[in-house]
Amino acid sequence: MRLGALEAGGTKMVCAIGDETGxxxxxxxxxxxxxxxxxxxxxxxxxxREIDALGIGCFGPIELDxxxxxxxxxxxxxxxxxxxxxxxxxxxxxxxxxxxxDTDVNGSVLGEVxxxxxxxxxxxxxxxxxxxxxGGIYIDGKxxxxxxxxxxxxxxxxxxxxxxxxxxxxxxxxxxxxxxAGPAIEERxxxxxxELADREEVWDLEADYIAQxxxxxxxxxxxxxxxxxxxxxxQEQLFSLIRTKVTRMLNGYILTKELEDMEHYIVxxxxxxxxxxxxxxxxxxxxxxxxxxxxxxx
Numbered sequence: 001m002r003l004g005a006l007e008a009g010g011t012k013m014v015c016a017i018g019d020e021t022g023x024x025x026x027x028x029x030x031x032x033x034x035x036x037x038x039x040x041x042x043x044x045x046x047x048x049r050e051i052d053a054l055g056i057g058c059f060g061p062i063e064l065d066x067x068x069x070x071x072x073x074x075x076x077x078x079x080x081x082x083x084x085x086x087x088x089x090x091x092x093x094x095x096x097x098x099x100x101x102d103t104d105v106n107g108s109v110l111g112e113v114x115x116x117x118x119x120x121x122x123x124x125x126x127x128x129x130x131x132x133x134x135g136g137i138y139i140d141g142k143x144x145x146x147x148x149x150x151x152x153x154x155x156x157x158x159x160x161x162x163x164x165x166x167x168x169x170x171x172x173x174x175x176x177x178x179x180x181a182g183p184a185i186e187e188r189x190x191x192x193x194x195e196l197a198d199r200e201e202v203w204d205l206e207a208d209y210i211a212q213x214x215x216x217x218x219x220x221x222x223x224x225x226x227x228x229x230x231x232x233x234x235q236e237q238l239f240s241l242i243r244t245k246v247t248r249m250l251n252g253y254i255l256t257k258e259l260e261d262m263e264h265y266i267v268x269x270x271x272x273x274x275x276x277x278x279x280x281x282x283x284x285x286x287x288x289x290x291x292x293x294x295x296x297x298x
Contacts, residue, residue: 001288004051005280006042007104008058008087010079010131013038014277015045020285022115022278034081035090043094053291054091055100055283057107057276060134064102064145072101078170098291100283104128104276105136106143106150108269111279112227113138117270121224125217126275127152129210130230133177137221153177155216157209163188180209182232193232206232207241214242214266215249224258229269242266 005024007014009032016027030041046054061077063070072088088101102110109126112118118138126136135152137144144150154175159167165188169178178184185193189202196202214226228239243262250259258265269275 001052001285002050003281003284003288004046004049004054005277005284006046006054006056006058007107007276007280008032008056009104010059013042015042016277016280017049017051018278018281020281022111022281024274024277024281027277032079035085035087039087039090043091046091046095051095051097051284053098053100053284053288054095055107055280055285055287056087056091057102057104057280057283058087060103061148061151062101062103064149072099098284098287100280100285100287102143102283103134103136103149105134106138107136107279107283108229108276109136109138109227109279110143110282111271111275111277112269114282115271115278116275117267118225118227123221123223124225124227125152125221125223126227126229126269127210127213128230129180129182129228129232131182133181133230135217137223139221152213152217153181155213157212160205160208163205176209176213180206180232185232193235197235197237203235203237203241206235207238207245210238211242211245211249214246218246218250218254225264226266227269228266229273229275233268236268239266239268 001020003018005016013030013032016024018024061075063073063075073086074082077083088099092099105128113124118124122140124138128134133153135150137150157176157179159174167173167178168184169175172178182193243266
């Protein structure tokens, strides 16, 4: 199979060509501007390479219900130029091939369960903490969708008494994204996260908020593994702090083999930052398989 992958982000669009084994043959990055500027570049890239299917992991919110007239659209995004844009429809019309479509973070968790450290697991959470916070959830062979898709970055967090920062999120202020994403760290402390590596108080507070969210996910979804990615999680000292705080917050209520081995339970991403692109290759493969099965049935 010759598969296309698009990791569609608010800052850049990462395009790649690969196959069903997750092998990436080539990869390029195109700046995210307006659809009028960016889409012709993206379509041209994939059209020249004659792909069998395309997988898109996209910033959101997006419409994933195939029964909805808005399926394939980027919906209420703060990126106004892309609001209500039918990205799947545009690619399908131009490329005339099956298009797999999901959130960027669902793409990342799919990459990890298909090609990475989470292979063989039935319930996995991937959380990215960077400019924003997003969560992808994989359960029993499927990516979790409901009335929309997980918005795990917007769970509400109990603010610590010594934190005077009001919160960055324009919708919720003190959700996980509002308190723990990169822009919140910079606004609270007056410097970018990468410049605060030696400030213990910064990462103790950050770990506290992330641990609160993870404890909630553990109690509601019972994941077998939690993977943390994104720019903020490049601060590797966070992992031991988060593991310790999650253990303390659970307070012995749940006793499982996974929680006894925290170093292999709350873990960094394993695919050298290619988990999203590799997940998009799998989205393309799955859509091509589904399309073929429907054709056979007809």
